[in-house]
Amino acid sequence: MVFDSALLRPMFPILAQTAYEHPLIYLDNAATTQKPLAVLDAIQTYYRTGNANVHRGAHFLSDRATSHFENARTVVAEFLKAPEQSHVIWTKGATEAINMVAYGLEHVLEKGDEILITSLEHHANLVPWQQLAFRTGARLRVVPLTSSGEWEEEFAHYFTDRTRIFAATHISNAIGCTTPLSTMLALAKQQGAFTLVDGAQAVAHYPVDVSELDCDFYVFSGHKMYGPTGIGVLYGKQHALEVLMPYQTGGEMVRHVSYQATEFNVLPFRLEAGTPNIEGAIGLAAACDFLSEQNRPALLAWEQSLANHVYTRLKKYGGIDLYSPEKNTTLVSFSVPNIHVIDLNAYLDSQGIAVRAGSHCAHPLMAQLGVTGTLRASFACYNTLEEADRFCDALFDAMEILGDD
Amino acid sequence: MTDPLQAADIKQRLQECRSKEETFKALVTLSKTLPRLSADDKTDANKVKGCESAVWLITDDCQGIRHIKADSDAKLMRGVLVALISLVAGKTLPDIQNMDLKAELAELNLSSYLTSSRTNGILAILDRLQQP
Ligand SMILES: Cc1ncc(COP(=O)(O)O)c(C=O)c1O
Numbered sequence: 001m002v003f004d005s006a007l008l009r010p011m012f013p014i015l016a017q018t019a020y021e022h023p024l025i026y027l028d029n030a031a032t033t034q035k036p037l038a039v040l041d042a043i044q045t046y047y048r049t050g051n052a053n054v055h056r057g058a059h060f061l062s063d064r065a066t067s068h069f070e071n072a073r074t075v076v077a078e079f080l081k082a083p084e085q086s087h088v089i090w091t092k093g094a095t096e097a098i099n100m101v102a103y104g105l106e107h108v109l110e111k112g113d114e115i116l117i118t119s120l121e122h123h124a125n126l127v128p129w130q131q132l133a134f135r136t137g138a139r140l141r142v143v144p145l146t147s148s149g150e151w152e153e154e155f156a157h158y159f160t161d162r163t164r165i166f167a168a169t170h171i172s173n174a175i176g177c178t179t180p181l182s183t184m185l186a187l188a189k190q191q192g193a194f195t196l197v198d199g200a201q202a203v204a205h206y207p208v209d210v211s212e213l214d215c216d217f218y219v220f221s222g223h224k225m226y227g228p229t230g231i232g233v234l235y236g237k238q239h240a241l242e243v244l245m246p247y248q249t250g251g252e253m254v255r256h257v258s259y260q261a262t263e264f265n266v267l268p269f270r271l272e273a274g275t276p277n278i279e280g281a282i283g284l285a286a287a288c289d290f291l292s293e294q295n296r297p298a299l300l301a302w303e304q305s306l307a308n309h310v311y312t313r314l315k316k317y318g319g320i321d322l323y324s325p326e327k328n329t330t331l332v333s334f335s336v337p338n339i340h341v342i343d344l345n346a347y348l349d350s351q352g353i354a355v356r357a358g359s360h361c362a363h364p365l366m367a368q369l370g371v372t373g374t375l376r377a378s379f380a381c382y383n384t385l386e387e388a389d390r391f392c393d394a395l396f397d398a399m400e401i402l403g404d405d
Numbered sequence: 406m407t408d409p410l411q412a413a414d415i416k417q418r419l420q421e422c423r424s425k426e427e428t429f430k431a432l433v434t435l436s437k438t439l440p441r442l443s444a445d446d447k448t449d450a451n452k453v454k455g456c457e458s459a460v461w462l463i464t465d466d467c468q469g470i471r472h473i474k475a476d477s478d479a480k481l482m483r484g485v486l487v488a489l490i491s492l493v494a495g496k497t498l499p500d501i502q503n504m505d506l507k508a509e510l511a512e513l514n515l516s517s518y519l520t521s522s523r524t525n526g527i528l529a530i531l532d533r534l535q536q537p
Contacts, residue, residue, distance in 0.1 A: 020424060340478055340479035340482075342457055349425065350429045351426070401430070401433060
């Protein structure tokens with residue numbers, strides 16, 4: 001099964017550009033991916049032929065918009081293997097989804113309860129829990145990594161009868177490793193904790209089955225999986241979503257309002273106050289369709305082979321500290337002793353190569369790894385082997401130029 | 406100590422850069438002329454907040470003239486520091502305070518290096534240069 005990324009490239013017109021007179025090489029896909037024509041077309045078509053507010057007017061366009069919008073929810077539910085489309089709540093992105101849960105569960109926490117996260121978390125899956133702990137007197141605890149970046153062998157004892165919430169990333173954005181979710185989720189469930197998985201880095205690459213994962217909540221952003229910005233998803237089990245206090249109130253989420261009281265609407269509307277991001281939902285559904293039409297195992301194998309190719313070349317070159325795993329990851333994260341990652345980044349940029357340098361919104365993780373930041377090259381289905389090689393060559397040139405004193 | 410001629414020279418060199426790569430190389434070359442600070446000088450008080458890389462800056466007014474020592478853990482930033490220091494070299498604090506440093510910086514053709522997140526840091530550096 002040979003996969004040819006060149007066949008996909010015409011679907012991503014943005015990639016045909018030059019940057020500073022070099023062919024643009026986009027390796028910052030973990031930050032956001034580019035969008036295929038199918039997604040751009042879906043958004044255009046919505047505005048050209050179907051724009052109206054949803055769930056409100058009883059007229060031709062409103063019915064059309066509502067049906068496209070609710071169909072998008074069904075597409076996403078199928079994409080996640082969620083049992084019910086009403087378990088899919090639209091959000092702005094992963095960050096908003098996590099905040100909705102962190103606010104929504106405030107009323108179940110008591111002083112001394114524990115919120116457990118892992119060392120790998122993006123600030124988006126850390127700060128909302130920390131602030132929730134501050135508000136409620138709960139304690140934020142962290143399943144740590146060892147200094148070599150492995151999980152501690154014995155992490156079961158972090159899951160206690162006080163653990164009320166366990167929130168973990170599916171895949172680390174900073175170093176690309178996978179969380180041992182099935183073990184951790186089982187431990188959390190034994191303690192009766194609510195469980196949330198941050199799938200922001202997973203959905204573009206890995207098939208996700210929320211029913212099999214059996215977590216209470218799963219969140220992600222559309223823009224990291226070929227969809228538009230400003231749209232994301234909070235998936236939840238029925239009972240878990242029902243426990244959530246709506247963190248925003250207003251129109252759409254109500255059934256009946258008087259000056260004395262408000263009766264909230266049913267799921268999913270109860271958690272979706274205001275006019276939703278209709279174009280975003282439609283664009284995200286198009287992105288799900290785009291992915292579903294691909295040979296996903298072949299895409300993943302390709303992305304992993306690019307990361308492994310770069311990993312191998314960097315390792316062979318020497319003098320580079322690698323933080324991402326050698327295999328089974330779609331990104332490479334590293335630093336070069338005595339050369340600042342922003343200097344490396346600047347040279348790569350001057351060659352038209354887009355990567356990410358910095359702490360990747362994971363200050364505590366960087367502190368544990370003993371670095372201020374790393375350089376991250378992250379791959380998507382449209383990247384080519386030639387791009388991976390150009391990246392390595394340019395990096396070695398940069399090390400040469402920058403490393404001479 | 407740098408004299409104004411050198412400032413003109415630096416400005417010319419940077420203005421002659423025709424690509425991002427040339428500017429990169431020019432900054433690397435400039436960075437090599439910056440005397441590094443000792444570990445003792447790299448205190449928290451001397452650190453300029455808001456820069457993407459760590460930057461330390463020390464001013465010392467001696468017989469009216471402002472002397473500046475600075476360092477960074479990033480090489481391009483050291484190149485930028487050399488250029489900035491050249492702008493104010495040999496001047497008194499009131500002279501420096503009367504300068505439009507932002508405008509002078511804009512003439513150095515560095516805009517592609519001073520991206521939004523880094524600009525904050527640069528402004529903090531300019532601020533330090535003009536502070537008593
Ligand atoms: C693992 C992880 N979680 C959460 C987020 C936040 O996503 P967003 O900024 O789209 O809400 C990101 C984005 O960088 C991420 O990589």
